[in-house]
Amino acid sequence: xxxxxxxxxxxxxxxxxxxxxxxxxxxxxxxxxxxxxxxxxxxxxxxxxxxxxxxxxxxxxxxxxxxxxxxxxxxxxxxxxxxxxxxxxxxxxxxxxxxxxxxxxxxxxxxxxxxxxxxxxxxxxxxxxxxxxxxxxxxxxxxxxxxxxxxxxxxxxxxxxxxxxxxxxxxxxxxxxxxxxxxxxxxxxxxxxxxxxxxxxxxxxxxxxxxxxxxxxxxxxxxxxxxxxxxxxxxxxxxxxxxxxxxxxxxxxxxxxxxxxxxxxxxxxxxxxxxxxxxxxxxxxxxxxxxxxxxxxxxxxxxxxxxxxxxxxxxxxxxxxxxxxxxxxxxxxxxxxxxxxxxxxxxxxxxxxxxxxxxxxxx
Amino acid sequence: xxxxxxxxxxxxxxxxxxxxxxxxxxxxxxxxxxxxxxxxxxxxxxxxxxxxxxxxxxxxxxxxxxxxxxxxxxxxxxxxxxxxxxxxxxxxxxxxxxxxxxxxxxxxxxxxxxxxxxxxxxxxxxxxxxxxxxxxxxxxxxxxxxxxxxxxxxxxxxxxxxxxxxxxxxxxxxxxxxxxxxxxxxxxxxxxxxxxxxxxxxxxxxxxxxxxxxxxxxxxxxxxxxxxxxxxxxxxxxxxxxxxxxxxxxxxxxxxxxxxxxxxxxxxxxxxxxxxxxxxxxxxxxxxxxxxxxxxxxxxxxxxxxxxxxxxxxxxxxxxxxxxxxxxxxxxxxxxxxxxxxxxxxxxxxxxxxxxxxxxxxx
Numbered sequence: 001x002x003x004x005x006x007x008x009x010x011x012x013x014x015x016x017x018x019x020x021x022x023x024x025x026x027x028x029x030x031x032x033x034x035x036x037x038x039x040x041x042x043x044x045x046x047x048x049x050x051x052x053x054x055x056x057x058x059x060x061x062x063x064x065x066x067x068x069x070x071x072x073x074x075x076x077x078x079x080x081x082x083x084x085x086x087x088x089x090x091x092x093x094x095x096x097x098x099x100x101x102x103x104x105x106x107x108x109x110x111x112x113x114x115x116x117x118x119x120x121x122x123x124x125x126x127x128x129x130x131x132x133x134x135x136x137x138x139x140x141x142x143x144x145x146x147x148x149x150x151x152x153x154x155x156x157x158x159x160x161x162x163x164x165x166x167x168x169x170x171x172x173x174x175x176x177x178x179x180x181x182x183x184x185x186x187x188x189x190x191x192x193x194x195x196x197x198x199x200x201x202x203x204x205x206x207x208x209x210x211x212x213x214x215x216x217x218x219x220x221x222x223x224x225x226x227x228x229x230x231x232x233x234x235x236x237x238x239x240x241x242x243x244x245x246x247x248x249x250x251x252x253x254x255x256x257x258x259x260x261x262x263x264x265x266x267x268x269x270x271x272x273x274x275x276x277x278x279x280x281x282x283x284x285x286x287x288x289x290x291x292x293x294x295x296x297x298x299x300x301x302x303x304x305x306x307x308x309x310x311x312x313x314x315x316x317x318x319x320x321x322x323x324x325x326x327x328x329x330x331x332x333x334x335x336x337x338x339x340x341x342x343x344x345x346x347x348x349x350x351x352x353x354x355x356x357x358x359x360x361x362x363x
Numbered sequence: 364x365x366x367x368x369x370x371x372x373x374x375x376x377x378x379x380x381x382x383x384x385x386x387x388x389x390x391x392x393x394x395x396x397x398x399x400x401x402x403x404x405x406x407x408x409x410x411x412x413x414x415x416x417x418x419x420x421x422x423x424x425x426x427x428x429x430x431x432x433x434x435x436x437x438x439x440x441x442x443x444x445x446x447x448x449x450x451x452x453x454x455x456x457x458x459x460x461x462x463x464x465x466x467x468x469x470x471x472x473x474x475x476x477x478x479x480x481x482x483x484x485x486x487x488x489x490x491x492x493x494x495x496x497x498x499x500x501x502x503x504x505x506x507x508x509x510x511x512x513x514x515x516x517x518x519x520x521x522x523x524x525x526x527x528x529x530x531x532x533x534x535x536x537x538x539x540x541x542x543x544x545x546x547x548x549x550x551x552x553x554x555x556x557x558x559x560x561x562x563x564x565x566x567x568x569x570x571x572x573x574x575x576x577x578x579x580x581x582x583x584x585x586x587x588x589x590x591x592x593x594x595x596x597x598x599x600x601x602x603x604x605x606x607x608x609x610x611x612x613x614x615x616x617x618x619x620x621x622x623x624x625x626x627x628x629x630x631x632x633x634x635x636x637x638x639x640x641x642x643x644x645x646x647x648x649x650x651x652x653x654x655x656x657x658x659x660x661x662x663x664x665x666x667x668x669x670x671x672x673x674x675x676x677x678x679x680x681x682x683x684x685x686x687x688x689x690x691x692x693x694x695x696x697x698x699x700x701x702x703x704x705x706x707x708x709x710x711x712x713x714x715x716x717x718x719x720x721x722x723x724x725x726x
Contacts, residue, residue, distance in 0.1 A: 162580035163540065170456070192616045193580040196426040242428040242657040243641040 001247045002036075002260045005200060005235060006043040010053045012141060012175030019169045022178035023194050026204040030231035032251060033204060034064070034147075035258045037180045041070075041145050042077045044176075048143065049079065049087060055175035057134040057142040059127055061091045063151035067111045089130050093117050093151070117152070120160040124167060131173060141175035144168060149179045149194065150186070158190055165197050204251065205232045229253050233260060384565040388445030389416075390514050394669040399447070399569055399608055400515035402437030405693035407515050409681070410665055411674055414608045414632065416569055417561070418666040419599045421630035422612040424576065428638035430658040430683060431612040433691055435573050437518050438610055440465040442571040444516055444524075448533035450555045452548055453575040454582050458536035461575075462529050466518040469690065519689045533558075539574075543583050545594045548574075552598055556605045570607035572598075577613040588622045595629050631666035636683070651697045656682040660693055 005022060013019040024040070026033030041060070047053050060070060067090040074088075092113045096104055099115035106113075112130060116122045131142045146152075152161050168177055183191045183203070195201050206227040230252050237245040252259045385397060390412065392398040398413035407413045414420055424431040442449050443465065451458055537551050552572065559570045577595075578585050585591075595611065602609045615623045615635075627633055637659040640646065647653040660681045665674040681693040 157586070159580055159583055159585050162585075163583075166454075166581045167456075189617065189619070192426070196580065196614055196617060236427065238427050238638075239641060242430055242638065244427045244638045245641040 001235065001249055002039065002043075002233065004237070004247065005202060006040060006047070008200060008237070009040070009044050009143065009176040009178060010047045010055075012054050012143070018199070019171075019174045020176050020200065021165070021169055021198040022176075022200045022202060023181055023198040024178065024202045024204075025181045025183040025191065025194075027182065027184040029206040029209075030204045030227055032231060032253055032258060033180050033182065035253065036202070036204065036233070036251070037145075037147060037178075038073055039258050040178060042074060042079065044143060044145070044178075045074065045088060046077070046079055053143075053175070055141050055143045056087070057131065058088045059091060059131050059134065059142060059144045060088065061093060061123075061127065061144065061146045063093045063097070063117075063146070064148040066094050067092045067108075071108065071110070086134065089134050091126060091130055093123075097151075097155075118155045120152070120156050120164045123152075124164050127168065128171065128173075135173075137173075139173070141173050143175050144177040146177070146179040149181045153186065153190060158193055162193055162197060165194075169197070199238045200235060202233065202235045205234060207232055207250070232263070386445075386566055386568045388441070388447060388514060389566060389569055394667075396668050397566060397569070397606075399445075399571075400441050401434075402439075402441030402515065402518060403434070403691050403693065404515045404517060405681075405691075406434075406660075409662060409676065409693065410632065413515070414610075415666050415668050416566070416606050416608060417603045417668060418608055418631035419595075419602055419629065420608065420610040420632040420634070420666075421626065422610065423627075423633070423635035424612050424614040425636055425638045425658070426614050426616050428636065428658055430636040430638070430660075431575070433520070433683070434634070434636070435575055435610065435612060436465050436520070437691060438571065439573055440467070440518055440524055440528075441516060443528040443532055443534070444468055446532065447568055448535075448555070448558065448570040450535045450537070450551065450570070450572045451575070452537040452539050452551070452573070454538070454540045454579040456538055456540065458538050462534065462536070463523060465524040465529070466520045467522040467524045468516040469519045517690050520685065520691065521689045539577075539584075540579075540581050541583065544587065545584055545590055549594060549597065552601065556601045556607060559606045561604055561606050566606050568606075570605070572602070572607060572609035574609070574611045577611050578617055579614070580617060585617075588619065592622065592625055592629075595626060599629060599631075627663070630664060631668070633662075633664035635661045635663060637661065650682070652682070652684070652694070655684045657685060658683045 008020050009022060011020075022040070024033055024036055026036075041058075044053075045058050048055055048058055060067075062070060070090060088110060090111045092111050095101075096113060096115055097117040104113055112126070114123065114126055127144060131144070135142045149161065152164075165177070165179075168174055179194075181191065181194055206223075207230050208223045208226060230250060233249045233251040235245075235247045235249075237247075239245055248263050249260045250263055252261065385391070389397050389399055392412050392415055396415040396417075398407075398415055400407050400413045401410070422431050422434055439449055439451060439462075451461070453461060455461065535551065535555060537548055539545075539548055542548065555570065555572065559568070578591060598609055598611075613626065615626075618626065639656055639658050643653075650656070660683050662676060662679050662681070665676070667673055678695050680696055682696055684692045684694060686692045
């Protein structure tokens with residue numbers, strides 16, 4: 001749920017703990033990652049401005065969009081950057097990441113240009129320096145947002161990016177950190193590394209899976225169009241007690257941004273976590289049908305209109321009386337022919353008594 | 364026993380005069396091995412007494428939960444309580460900090476009672492023939508605890524280990540994050556293990572090596588897969604010829620599948636921990652005690668040294684629980700009691716009747 005993510009990021013880290021880190025990942029099938037990133041960014045920044053967070057400032061490391069875009073975005077959301085000059089700083093890795101241009105026109109005082117994207121340790125130092133410049137030294141904390149980790153991975157090795165992120169998480173002045181990743185641009189291992197390093201993983205998935213990625217089909221066009229406006233938002237939280245909380249929502253793309261609504265249908269139950277025990281805990285379809293068909297011995301079956309008969313494994317007195325009545329009737333009808341009067345033995349006699357009925361034969 | 368008779372043949376059996384004297388925290392195991400405790404009494408019981416000296420234990424982490432840290436903490440704390448030298452390597456900048464989180468042994472054995480108290484039962488008169496066997500078991504259990512140096516301790520995860528255990532010891536910490544290759548770690552392991560050579564005869568002390576998150580992505584060498592594998596192999600060989608136990612934890616999701624398999628084959632004892640999903644209704648229905656569980660532990664392989672006979676466990680999946688939020692407890696998974704309407708094959712819930720389709724039976 002988007003609200004719980006923003007709350008977790010806003011609350012930040014406890015003393016002695018690593019800072020909560022969020023990975024937002026999307027793919028071409030549901031490409032709303034940047035919009036979700038903007039949403040989380042504006043939520044976090046407004047709570048920083050409102051003083052609801054122990055974090056006093058926000059450092060935004062922008063790789064994929066120009067800093068002026070973010071300044072516009074925050075202005076559109078109703079957050080005036082001019083007055084909040086002391087709360088946000090943007091590290092501009094978009095305009096000149098490799099240091100090719102000689103001179104760059106400075107956009108505003110909130111933006112610092114960074115020219116050495118290939119060197120992760122220099123990036124680390126700049127981020128920390130910028131943060132310290134914003135909030136001061138000591139114990140005051142700040143938050144970090146990195147808009148596209150893919151750009152970092154283009155230019156530096158996975159282990160150096162991982163080192164940067166884990167060092168940021170363990171730095172005592174950092175309250176929370178989040179980043180965006182396009183998961184289909186990398187090998188699975190890279191996504192696994194980033195998930196390993198984060199305490200919350202938010203993934204965007206299409207509401208309808210396309211069949212084998214065939215995009216030429218006419219039917220699929222409708223699905224693609226549908227997927228371009230809506231999607232599913234799954235979040236996995238790693239809680240402090242070692243459990244994982246899984247939540248899902250639906251996400252809609254709108255003019256103003258993204259909108260989150262609770263899921264309309266039940267999410268799939270996570271079958272993979274059921275451990276292998278000696279028992280077979282699942283029921284096959286046939287077994288399910290059979291289970292529904294079993295007539296239970298102790299269940300009251302009064303729905304047929306018959307009198308309630310609680311079957312307890314023995315013939316009850318009622319039954320035997322009825323049978324006797326039936327037997328007597330038969331006898332009466334036969335009385336003209338001859339009389340065979342048979343009275344049932346007493347009810348006390350156990351049907352499988354120890355006596356052998358052949359005992360009285362004398363062979 | 365010394366041979367009293369003179370033998371006719373030239374062969375005579377040389378039997379050692381006495382069992383080797385063992386230092387604290389060690390006990391004799393089957394097949395001539397010597398065992399040391401893992402720090403978790405339940406795990407010792409499952410593995411047949413403990414970890415044999417000379418074995419390599421590998422723990423597969425789950426990226427979503429820190430349960431491997433619980434295992435490591437107990438392992439290291441047990442070693443320190445028994446004054447066994449310890450080498451700890453981790454990808455953190457300052458591994459010494461982790462020593463501050465080690466738990467201390469439980470205060471007194473009365474704090475934690477799991478077996479039935481014999482005094483309570485005097486009021487109850489149970490006509491239960493197995494009581495006599497249970498009583499014997501209790502006696503054995505108590506006898507073990509009376510020993511001065513207990514073989515294995517219960518650890519209270521809420522209380523930190525007293526400083527004197529850590530300071531007066533041969534405790535060596537290595538940070539493996541920044542080393543470009545594994546040579547530093549290799550050297551440290553070699554020097555550590557050279558202090559603990561294996562001779563025939565008494566073992567005064569045994570050492571413990573704990574390597575945490577070995578292929579963690581922050582480490583520079585983490586993409587050098589063959590180098591990591593050969594390090595593990597050389598460590599295994601060094602450990603086998605010394606009086607020590609090494610435990611390595613690693614996240615398998617960050618390795619390529621073929622290397623993951625190779626690493627698993629390297630282990631003498633292989634365990635894995637798994638996270639548990641919060642608020643999983645299906646799991647809550649299937650397993651009793653779901654609320655208290657924090658994760659699962661799987662035992663994949665148990666070390667068998669000096670023997671060809673494998674140890675086949677009754678169960679391989681255990682739930683990890685924190686009893687009273689302090690003591691790590693491993694329990695067998697118990698399927699929750701199923702109500703009477705369960706499948707058609709043996710729908711017995713105490714009644715010996717078959718389904719009413721076959722008619723009333725007078726049993």
